[in-house]
Amino acid sequence: MSGFIYLFRTTEADQREAMGTPERAQRSMQAWLAWIRELEAKGHLKDPGQPLERSGAVVRGKKKVVTDGPYAESKDLVLGFIVVEAKNLEQAVELSKGCPMLEGAGSVEVRPVMEGPLS
Amino acid sequence: MATLLELNEHFFRRESGRMVAALTRIFGVHNLSLAEDVVQDAFCRAMEAWKARGVPENPSAWLMAAAKNRALDIVRRERTARTFAPELGRLLETEWTLAPLIDEAFTANTIRDEQLRMMFSCCHPRLPEEAQLALILNILCGFGASEIASALLTGHAAIEKRISRGKKVLAGARTLFDMRDAEFESRLSTVRRALYLLFSEGYHGASAKAAVRVELCEEAMRLTALLLEHPPAATPTTYALAALMWLHAARLPARLDSEGELSALVDQDRTHWDARRMEEGLALFERSASGEEVTPYHLEAAIAVTHASARSLEETDWRAIVSLYDRLMALAPSPVVALNRAIAIGERDGAERGLEALHAIADSERLARYPFHPAALGELELRRGHREAARKHFRVALGLARNDTERRFLEKRLRSSADV
Numbered sequence: 001m002s003g004f005i006y007l008f009r010t011t012e013a014d015q016r017e018a019m020g021t022p023e024r025a026q027r028s029m030q031a032w033l034a035w036i037r038e039l040e041a042k043g044h045l046k047d048p049g050q051p052l053e054r055s056g057a058v059v060r061g062k063k064k065v066v067t068d069g070p071y072a073e074s075k076d077l078v079l080g081f082i083v084v085e086a087k088n089l090e091q092a093v094e095l096s097k098g099c100p101m102l103e104g105a106g107s108v109e110v111r112p113v114m115e116g117p118l119s
Numbered sequence: 120m121a122t123l124l125e126l127n128e129h130f131f132r133r134e135s136g137r138m139v140a141a142l143t144r145i146f147g148v149h150n151l152s153l154a155e156d157v158v159q160d161a162f163c164r165a166m167e168a169w170k171a172r173g174v175p176e177n178p179s180a181w182l183m184a185a186a187k188n189r190a191l192d193i194v195r196r197e198r199t200a201r202t203f204a205p206e207l208g209r210l211l212e213t214e215w216t217l218a219p220l221i222d223e224a225f226t227a228n229t230i231r232d233e234q235l236r237m238m239f240s241c242c243h244p245r246l247p248e249e250a251q252l253a254l255i256l257n258i259l260c261g262f263g264a265s266e267i268a269s270a271l272l273t274g275h276a277a278i279e280k281r282i283s284r285g286k287k288v289l290a291g292a293r294t295l296f297d298m299r300d301a302e303f304e305s306r307l308s309t310v311r312r313a314l315y316l317l318f319s320e321g322y323h324g325a326s327a328k329a330a331v332r333v334e335l336c337e338e339a340m341r342l343t344a345l346l347l348e349h350p351p352a353a354t355p356t357t358y359a360l361a362a363l364m365w366l367h368a369a370r371l372p373a374r375l376d377s378e379g380e381l382s383a384l385v386d387q388d389r390t391h392w393d394a395r396r397m398e399e400g401l402a403l404f405e406r407s408a409s410g411e412e413v414t415p416y417h418l419e420a421a422i423a424v425t426h427a428s429a430r431s432l433e434e435t436d437w438r439a440i441v442s443l444y445d446r447l448m449a450l451a452p453s454p455v456v457a458l459n460r461a462i463a464i465g466e467r468d469g470a471e472r473g474l475e476a477l478h479a480i481a482d483s484e485r486l487a488r489y490p491f492h493p494a495a496l497g498e499l500e501l502r503r504g505h506r507e508a509a510r511k512h513f514r515v516a517l518g519l520a521r522n523d524t525e526r527r528f529l530e531k532r533l534r535s536s537a538d539v
Contacts, residue, residue, distance in 0.1 A: 015163075021263030022131035025162045030126065032170035048171035054163060082171050 001085045003046060003113035004092040008079040008099070010106035015077065018104055031100035039084060044095055047083035079106075083113070126174055129334070131162060134179060135261030138186045140233035144224040145190055145211070147204035148240065149290040151258070153193070161185040183225050190221055206294055232298075234259060235349055238342060239296035242309040243288050251313045252320070253278050254285040260338045270335060271320065272521075298351070307352055311360050314339050314346070315416070318364050322371075333371060340364050358407035359416035365400030366423035369393040381528040389430065397427055415451040418443050437467035454485045462495050470503040490519035494529060501536050509536040 010018075018028040039045045058067045070077060079101075086092035089112060096108040127133075135158050142154035161182050168181075175181045194203060194211055203211050210216040223229055241254040252271065256262040262270070268278040296306065321335025343361045347353045373391040374382060382388075404420050422443045429435040444460035457480045465473020477496055486492040497512030513533040520526040 019159065019163055019166065021266060022135040022158075022162065022261040023129070023263070023266060025166065026126060026129070026131040029131075029166055029170065032166070033173065036171050036173075045171075051164075051167040051171075054160075054167075080167060080171075 001087060002115060004084050004086055004089070005081050005111045005113060006084060006096055006099070007081050007109040007111065008101055008106065009109060010077050010079055010101055010104065012077055014101075014105035015079075018101075028100060031103075035098045035100055036082070038098065039095060044084045044086060045082065046085045049080055049082040052078075052080050126178060129261075130178065132261035134182050135162075136234065136259045137179075137230050138182065139258055139261075140230050140237055141183070141224045142186060142190055143204075143237065143295065144229060144233050145194065145204055145207065145221060147202065147206075147293065148237075148295050149293055150201070150203065151286055151289065157186050157189045157193070160189055187221055187225055190224075191218065194221075204294075231345065231348060233295065234345060235352070236295035236298060238310055238345070239298070239306050240289055240292065241285070242306060242313050243285075243292070244306075244309065245288055246285055248313065248316060249273075250281040250285045251309070252317055253281040254289075255313060255317065255342070256338070257282050259342065270332060298349070303351065307354075307357075310346065310352075311357060311416070314343050315360060317342075318367075322367055336364070336368055336371065340368060355407045355410040356412065356414050356416055358403050359414060359420045362400050362404035362407050363416055363420035363423055365396050365403055366420065366427055369396035369400055369427065375524075380531075381524045383528075392427075400424075400427070413446075413450075415447060418447040418450065422447075435466070437463055441467050454480060454482055455489070457481070458486060458489075458492055458495060462498075465495075465499050465502075470499040473499045474503075488519055490516040490521065490525060490529065492516075493519070494532065497532060497536065506536050 017024075019025045036045065036048070054070075055068075056070050058070060059065070060067070084092060084095060086095060089110065092110050092112075096110050099106075099108045102108065138158045138161065139151070139154050142157055143151060146153050164185050165178070165182055169175065169178075194217060198211055207220060210220055224233075237259060238255065241258065242251050246254070249271070253267055256267045256270070257264070264279045264282060265275050267273075267282075268275040271278070300306075318336055318339035321332045321337075321339065340361075343357070343364060346357055347361060369392050370387065372393055373387040373389065400420075401424065404424055407417060407420060422440055425436055425439050425443070440463045441460065444456065444463055447456050448460060458477070461473055461476035461480065464476045474496070477492075477499065480486065483492065493512040493516040497509045497516060500506075500512060501509035510533060513529055513536060517526065517529045517533060520529055
């Protein structure tokens, strides 16, 4: 078994769509809970990651330009990550297909965690 | 890791109404959109925190704490630039009164009181009834504009307009309705009317999706129960309103049969009636009986009681029902009441008399788009053996059907009038 990070990305508009009303927010939440639970039940959830605040800053370029919030380029909003365990990339990709964000404009970036001696 | 706690159905929607009430207490009703932003923010935080770790043990307290912290930040940051609740005035200015005030705003009692005041404010006499309903559904029940539009069969843009106009009226008043106001009595009656309409909309619902929208009925009942918790509002008339809701709601499980199809009272399996709700409804009806006043709510509740206490259709006391409809016609005449009265006469005196009563309805053009008028004609024609006439009426009814459930129901009636 190897470790993979799922990096969740979406757009601000899609996030608004998913959370737009309490009913929709609850449906999104329930879809997530169901998906994560399934990963967990099958022994694939290694780490639930860390929830991220929606505020923050982006520092860019040689001039170290600081912009408020991660929304500066709202076409690509990083929502957070989890760590899963899978046999190989194929399985990790397959498992990611249940992510509720894929119902909207979101994406899941699946990245193997580097293994072997690191130094 | 992710716990197996489930969120109750509509949990976010309900919590939204409660949080908006608490936040309005702090921010003032003119800052309603700020309160809504804070609620939205609490939901987004919950999403991030819970989605991979599971729902906390007390999700409601979690959300309230998130909203409280956010409110505290906002007041601290903006108290010099913005005016918050005029009722709290200077108390928000100093740190040592601010935190306790915010805690107090989020207690169960304050939330209940503020929801009541909000309900009375939403029923402002300057707002047309449909705007009152849209506002109640939006602010107190947490429905979005498009959800309200599909529940009330209205366009999205129209609902948005109603909500934003309504919120302007609310904001203009600066504070929520004062429950000790001299206008309390008259406002209470407007509130009851709005809740009655909300319930009927759900029960008789002309929705494209489903004929019975249980959610609207449940919201109307929840808010009526809230009204009964406030002693000055818990009058015999309010009890009558509650009784009629509970007794009708008890029949909801039988109104749609096992295939989700609309089922006429005649065909309803009475063992599917909700016995607990029925009992509660009867208890509420008893409490409505004190005092002199007999309102249309009393009469409608009494009709529901009469239906409820019959073990079968044959045992129904149609004499009592007709006479209750007579009194209802005298008190609050409407074509729909006249239609139901005619149906009851048909049951009491036979199809011929029922048809006479149906044809005698004075303003039947107001019923022209109501499918159950021709359907009732069809039913009675069928009963006296005039199949051709019955089919004609059922076809008219079918043309007026407002949703698939009604359509399938009427198609079934049409087919059964063709069978020999």
